[in-house]
Amino acid sequence: MSDPGGKGSASLSRRTFVSAAATIPVLAQSGGASAQKTPAVDPRAPLPISFKVNGEVRTANLDVRTSLLDALRETIGLTGTKKGCDHGQCGACTVLVNGRRVLSCLTLAVTIHDQDVTTIEGLAKGEQLHPMQQAFMEQDAFQCGYCTPGQIMSAVACVKEGHANSDTEIREYMSGNICRCAAYPNIVAAINQAKAATLSEG
Amino acid sequence: MRPFIYSRAADAPDAVRNAEAKQAHYLAGGTTLIDLMKLDVIRPDTLVDINPLRASLSKIELSGDRLTIGAFATMAEVAADETVRTAFPVIAQSLELAASPQIRNMATLGGNVLQRTRCTYFRDASYPCNKRAPGSGCSALHGVTRTHAVLGVSEHCIATYPGDFAQALIALDAQVELQGRAGSKTIPFKDLHRQPGDQPQIETSLESGDLITGFIIEGGPFKRSKYLKIRDRESYEFALSSVAIALTLDGDVAKDIRIALGGMATVPWRAVDAEKMLRGKPLSDAGIVEAATTAFAGARTTPNNEYKVRLGRQAIVRALREVRAMEI
Numbered sequence: 001m002s003d004p005g006g007k008g009s010a011s012l013s014r015r016t017f018v019s020a021a022a023t024i025p026v027l028a029q030s031g032g033a034s035a036q037k038t039p040a041v042d043p044r045a046p047l048p049i050s051f052k053v054n055g056e057v058r059t060a061n062l063d064v065r066t067s068l069l070d071a072l073r074e075t076i077g078l079t080g081t082k083k084g085c086d087h088g089q090c091g092a093c094t095v096l097v098n099g100r101r102v103l104s105c106l107t108l109a110v111t112i113h114d115q116d117v118t119t120i121e122g123l124a125k126g127e128q129l130h131p132m133q134q135a136f137m138e139q140d141a142f143q144c145g146y147c148t149p150g151q152i153m154s155a156v157a158c159v160k161e162g163h164a165n166s167d168t169e170i171r172e173y174m175s176g177n178i179c180r181c182a183a184y185p186n187i188v189a190a191i192n193q194a195k196a197a198t199l200s201e202g
Numbered sequence: 203m204r205p206f207i208y209s210r211a212a213d214a215p216d217a218v219r220n221a222e223a224k225q226a227h228y229l230a231g232g233t234t235l236i237d238l239m240k241l242d243v244i245r246p247d248t249l250v251d252i253n254p255l256r257a258s259l260s261k262i263e264l265s266g267d268r269l270t271i272g273a274f275a276t277m278a279e280v281a282a283d284e285t286v287r288t289a290f291p292v293i294a295q296s297l298e299l300a301a302s303p304q305i306r307n308m309a310t311l312g313g314n315v316l317q318r319t320r321c322t323y324f325r326d327a328s329y330p331c332n333k334r335a336p337g338s339g340c341s342a343l344h345g346v347t348r349t350h351a352v353l354g355v356s357e358h359c360i361a362t363y364p365g366d367f368a369q370a371l372i373a374l375d376a377q378v379e380l381q382g383r384a385g386s387k388t389i390p391f392k393d394l395h396r397q398p399g400d401q402p403q404i405e406t407s408l409e410s411g412d413l414i415t416g417f418i419i420e421g422g423p424f425k426r427s428k429y430l431k432i433r434d435r436e437s438y439e440f441a442l443s444s445v446a447i448a449l450t451l452d453g454d455v456a457k458d459i460r461i462a463l464g465g466m467a468t469v470p471w472r473a474v475d476a477e478k479m480l481r482g483k484p485l486s487d488a489g490i491v492e493a494a495t496t497a498f499a500g501a502r503t504t505p506n507n508e509y510k511v512r513l514g515r516q517a518i519v520r521a522l523r524e525v526r527a528m529e530i
Contacts, residue, residue, distance in 0.1 A: 175437035176302025
């Protein structure tokens, strides 16, 4: 039913049906007749934003309250990044902004204007998986898979930050990503497996 | 989340101007603000995005004995800075033992010191809370208070100040640089936060529009220093009890000693009486234990949090012994 590749197909899926059926928000009109020279700013008026996602420029008009997480998932359609807690406590929403790992649920999309975002969809080069993705598979570093995109993004950044020198350091510097399935030992193993290749990959 | 007007500031004076609106809040890393806006605890009419100020207000500089850190430096940047790590370990540790790597990449120092309490009743808008809704009552007083404060409390509020970096700042007598409506000024960090008293909704001495631009620590380096943090989880968890120590030893005499306590009080807390007992004397185990007891002489506990007095005493003892034993 759904398109696992997420490359956007024309076939009907649960996700596309629900999106189409939802009411399309109408651009709010400015308040009543105004005697002011400049019209009052309408807090509900969408703002235009533009930022790069996985190398591609994306533009949208968004409600200012939209989180980067929701912009990625709902507006742009990149659903690899997950909403775990939506309050910055689980790390499932971890993406890279200008190469740094951040929580997209606590980031307003409007503040990412002109920045570079990398999501889990942006790690592989065509059909070739990133060494970290490959290692997570080979080391069986996930069960349900829900925390996994955030774990992988965090792991890549952790290695590049220079914080993967020992198991102890890995556990400490991956502590921002929670796994209810407790795949932790295998996550550590996967990071150990992929760290050299991750560093040389750049 | 309620709708708000979003504006972006070009520089500090621009930010202060933009914050004219009564319910305007500054947005930097957003790790506290966006969280609390989602909970409907904070309801700004206007958000002034001050992220454009990061580039000009993030410098870390040690000049002689004076350390200055721009308020927009992130927790991660400062924790990783070699000068801070070697000359002011208590600062680096107070930052790297806090939050998570992702949050440390986002969070600025200025926002960090202004973080709000983790009190579950404050964070849940369905509960009466004198801090969130003045005069409505304190739900914590007869509620679950395992993580609540025992120092600096009042019958109106017992919410703990949860930050770590602030303990290092208050221990080292830091100063805060502010940009406000009347221009720029510098205040002692210890004057930034206010105990709840009968107005728990007033947490700081900041005036409307005031923007923190930097921190100054003089009298450095403080190489013999440490931040000890005790919590339920090994990592990514707030302190049940924490201690910031800076010690200057002359032989076995504690020429100067600074002790600050986290997880214990409603504001960043300097254990002044404990310091007085130890300053200028040989730092003995017996003296350490006595001082640790004194630190909690004024504690007011509830059944859920009376364990904090013993935990806090033991944390001070352990921290002092470890700092005394450091090889400098």
